[in-house]
Amino acid sequence: MNCTNCGAPLPPKSIRCTFCKTLNDVDLRNVARRVDGNRETGSRDCPRCEEVLQIVQLEVDGGFGVDRCLKCHGIFFDPGELESVLDESVSKVYEVDYPRLATLVEEEGIETLKDVKYIKCPDCKKFMNRKAYGSRSGVIVDQCRDHGVWLDGRELHTLLKWTKAGGQIHEQKRKAREAEQSKPKLTGPIDDRPIFTREYRTETIIDASDLFRAVRSIADILF
Ligand SMILES: [Zn+2]
Ligand SMILES: [Zn+2]
Ligand SMILES: [Zn+2]
Numbered sequence: 001m002n003c004t005n006c007g008a009p010l011p012p013k014s015i016r017c018t019f020c021k022t023l024n025d026v027d028l029r030n031v032a033r034r035v036d037g038n039r040e041t042g043s044r045d046c047p048r049c050e051e052v053l054q055i056v057q058l059e060v061d062g063g064f065g066v067d068r069c070l071k072c073h074g075i076f077f078d079p080g081e082l083e084s085v086l087d088e089s090v091s092k093v094y095e096v097d098y099p100r101l102a103t104l105v106e107e108e109g110i111e112t113l114k115d116v117k118y119i120k121c122p123d124c125k126k127f128m129n130r131k132a133y134g135s136r137s138g139v140i141v142d143q144c145r146d147h148g149v150w151l152d153g154r155e156l157h158t159l160l161k162w163t164k165a166g167g168q169i170h171e172q173k174r175k176a177r178e179a180e181q182s183k184p185k186l187t188g189p190i191d192d193r194p195i196f197t198r199e200y201r202t203e204t205i206i207d208a209s210d211l212f213r214a215v216r217s218i219a220d221i222l223f
Contacts, residue, residue: 001107001157012109015073015153025073028056028156047119047128047142047150048072060088067122073153076122082149085156086163096166096173101136104165108158110138123147134171137162 001010003017004024010017015024044053046069053067053076061084067076077085118127121144128142128150139158142150151159159167 001154010154012107013111013154015157023073023153028058028068028075044076044122046072046074047122048074048152053122058085060084074150075156076148076150078148082151082156082159086159086168089160090163093164093166093169096170098170100165101162101167101170104158104161105136105138108138108154108161111140118142119150121147122150133159134162134167135174136170137167 005022006020008019049071055065056068128144133139133141
């Protein structure tokens with residue numbers, strides 16, 4: 001990612017140009033409509049700079065407002081809103097581009113859970129959880145279970161690129177694999193088992209010999 005003012009490459013994880021000091025504003029170029037000003041009731045403050053967050057209307061999913069800090073460009077999304085932005089801002093992706101995912105992490109830099117500085121939810125002011133967004137995105141988001149998720153300046157940009165490279169599909173596949181592995185081996189009643197398993201055949205043999213014995217004992221009685 002390059003500086004929109006001087007064209008110099010931006011340092012990883014940052015939207016501040018080291019050469020001209022411009023704070024680059026790229027995240028919402030395609031979907032933001034206008035800055036609406038402060039919310040009417042109850043202010044939400046930036047968890048990093050304590051500025052009052054501004055509402056920015058997004059032309060996504062019928063349109064909704066997100067809270068954004070004009071100073072650091074961090075954004076707070078209510079639950080589900082971030083997913084809508086990722087879905088609608090990136091044209092449909094059908095495959096995972098693994099080489100791209102790998103170079104993306106190199107370009108954007110990886111945050112680790114060790115870079116911990118817990119910040120407070122802009123709404124309820126309780127400390128938020130830190131959690132990796134998907135896997136291989138290199139992004140760790142701050143999340144309040146009740147109110148939503150906070151992204152710092154460049155994180156939305158990184159997540160948009162990650163989505164474009166098939167990151168969400170990779171994540172769905174990974175979750176499906178995990179669910180498959182944690183499933184117990186045999187499910188449902190015995191009769192649901194496929195016909196050609198060893199257990200089934202053994203049982204059939206036992207059944208047959210029981211039947212044979214039954215026939216023999218009837219024969220013993222009759223003759
Ligand atoms: Zn610059
Ligand atoms: Zn801020
Ligand atoms: Zn909260």
